[in-house]
Amino acid sequence: MFVDKAKVYVKGGDGGDGMISFRREKYVPEGGPAGGDGGNGGDVILKVDEGLRTLVDFKYQRHFKAKRGEKGKIKKQQGANADDMIVRVPPGTVVHDDDTNEVLADLTTHGQEVIIAKGGKGGHGNVRFATSSNPAPYIAENGEEGQERWIVLELKVMADVGLVGFPSVGKSTFLSRVTSAKPKIASYHFTTLTPNLGVVDVGEGKSFVLADLPGLIEGAHEGTGLGHEFLRHIERTRIILHVVDMSASEGRDPYEDWVKINSELYQYSEKLKELPQIIVANKMDIPESEDNLKKFREQLYEHHGELDVFEVSAVSGKGVQELLYKTVDVLDAIPKQPIVEEVSEIEDRKIYTIEDQSEKEPFTIRRENDVFIIEGERINKMLKKTQFGTYDSVMRFSRTLRNMGIDQALREKGAKDGQTIRIGEYEFEFVEKE
Template sequence: MFVDEVTINVKAGDGGDGSVGFRKEKYVPRGGPNGGDGGDGGDIYMEADSNLSTLLDFRYQRKYEAPNGVNGASRDMNGKGADDLVLKVPIGTVATDLSNGKVVADLTKAGQKIRIVRGGQGGRGNSHFSSSTLQAPKFAENGEPGQELTLKLELKLLADVGLIGYPNVGKSTLIAGISAAKPKIADYPFTTLVPNLGVVRVDEERNFVVADIPGLIEGASEGIGLGHQFLRHIERTRLLVHLIDVSGMTGREPLDDYAIINRELEAYNEKLSQLPQIIALNKIDLAEPEMVQLYKEELEKEGSEVFLVSAATRQGLEAIIYECSTRLAALPNEPEPVDETVMITVDTMAQRRRDRRWDAIYDKGNDIYIVSGPGMERVVAMTNMDNEAAVERLQKTIEKAGVINKLRALGAKEGDSVRIGKIEFSFYDEDAEDPRAKKASDDDEDDDYED
């Protein structure tokens, strides 16, 4: 079964929690903290596998989770990092983040491997937080949550030449005639229900790959017919062969067919309409020679190169093969995909600075203050809310960052709800004047006034 589009959820492993521990040897007074760090969570990678040709496996399993890191322990024992999870996909798979439409992976060659979500960093043990003023920290960090994405996987076949045209114009017969592909061939529309690939061997040194997709009809770009489901498979091609049935047996005007298909290509993706085309007038063995010549002359007036072929009798196929090979030799290849390795550049450093930025707003509809920003959300997520010392450290951290002042400026009062990431707090302003002290002060002023 051919499946070329699925939606999956991927969740990298969470980092292991840091440990709170202290040295307890008999003759080591005030031994100090020795809590170990948690292990890093597992990443999730996608790897292109030349043995796969469909996304069928992802239809039956939609959620993938990498293992979590192991928690740290006392005696400075660090937790073990988790193993990574590798998802094997066919060559030509594109993974898109549905939350923002960004392409996170585009696998175009066998063995190419790209990390799509990063595992969480292990939390630090309490030994990292000791200082001259805090010699016995009683808190450690939680592990960082692993990244989670909902991805749309699309398989875009890698072919040099794409065959386009109305249903039943002879595309499958043509690919069977010029390559070793064996598609289903029958005398009715939409015989081809899945794309077919064929390797065309020109000579000992030259060959190219041809993709035959289901026939297009008017309105295909809007979802009519079957071809719109597979147009993505010719997005990577460098050359199109446009087949037109001139047998006179379709009940359609061949020149209208040509114009309609080109309009559908432009409506689906303007890039497709700009690809160079070779026009092949097919089924000339069944057509009137005068009409074939008329169609050829009309199309040549537009500057197109037109070939006369009969895929069934193999007439004219050799000329098409050599023309495709010559054209491809002159056309640029697709650029190599960018490697996933992160280089320390001005751009990446700027991104890290952006990650440290945060903002706060008041959501009037839900009556809640929201603080957002990758760095701030990460600090909160790695805080153990059940540990009083850890919460006190968090309070100092967000206050030092200016969050309390910002919330106060937005009108936050004692007890108001504040959300940072997935955690919700009650606003506490320790610098606010104690209302009981204020009342006592007011009473004193009243007494002075009465005197």
């Protein structure tokens, strides 16, 4: 099965909670705070594995969650950091954010890694909050939540040579002759609905990867039929073998076929004009093909000048070996790296994070009847980290809100002593303090 697109959920591990602890040692009657920090949550990392060819594994597993960090320990010991979760993907995988459609990573080389969901930091233990005025704080933080998102993995076939042409021109037959691939072959259109890959052994130590790309139709560049699904796979090939049915068995004109397919390719991507193209006149074992080929050459010369045309019969094998030699010669003359669009700057290990909005807009206040509702990314983050089971933690949360200017903003909105303030799932009573 060839799966070239998958939508999956990824979540970094949550950070471990900080601990509240005090020294309880003999001969130390007034031991200070000793609660350690929580460990960091694991990252979710995508790693390229050249042994993979499809995204079929993601058909059966769509959720990937890294483990959370360990809680803080006594004696100022930090909890252990969680192990990262490694998710292996084939080379040629492009990663999109499902919400924004932003391209997050373009993974092409074996061993390349990208952190796609960052784990949360561990919460501070009470040893972190000791001050001269409060030498024994009863405060600790919860660990941060790990980053989470839905992503779309899109695989572009990594092949040296791509076969293109109208449906039923003989591409699958050609692939089955020159490789060990076993594509489905029949006399109806769109037999090939997914790309078939095969390795061509030309001899003398020469070989290349060949992809039989599904048949194109007019309007493919606009998404007609399965146009975009097909055209995507051509972008990373280094040579195009353009197969033309010279027998005109489908009632189409060979030259018009060649022009229409090129039009679809170039309208989809200007970069495809830069790829070398070899014209393959197929089905030359059929009597009508000789006359059609003569007319085809004349039309080519009239509109495009002298172009090489290779006469072959995929059924009988005539001319196939000469075509393969030519293909290898062209491949040797161009760079080995596939021509790809530079969609993102990838480092060996790069962290992608959702943009933090807290600095742009620290908080907003709105009123619903007699309840004042406070919202903001920074406040929500602080709310999740606060352990409301202790008095010291509650007072620290209250001081932080006051320092952010929320008390004054509430007064300006008309808040009175005793009115309800809601932050997330929590409700508080506004206490007027001048």
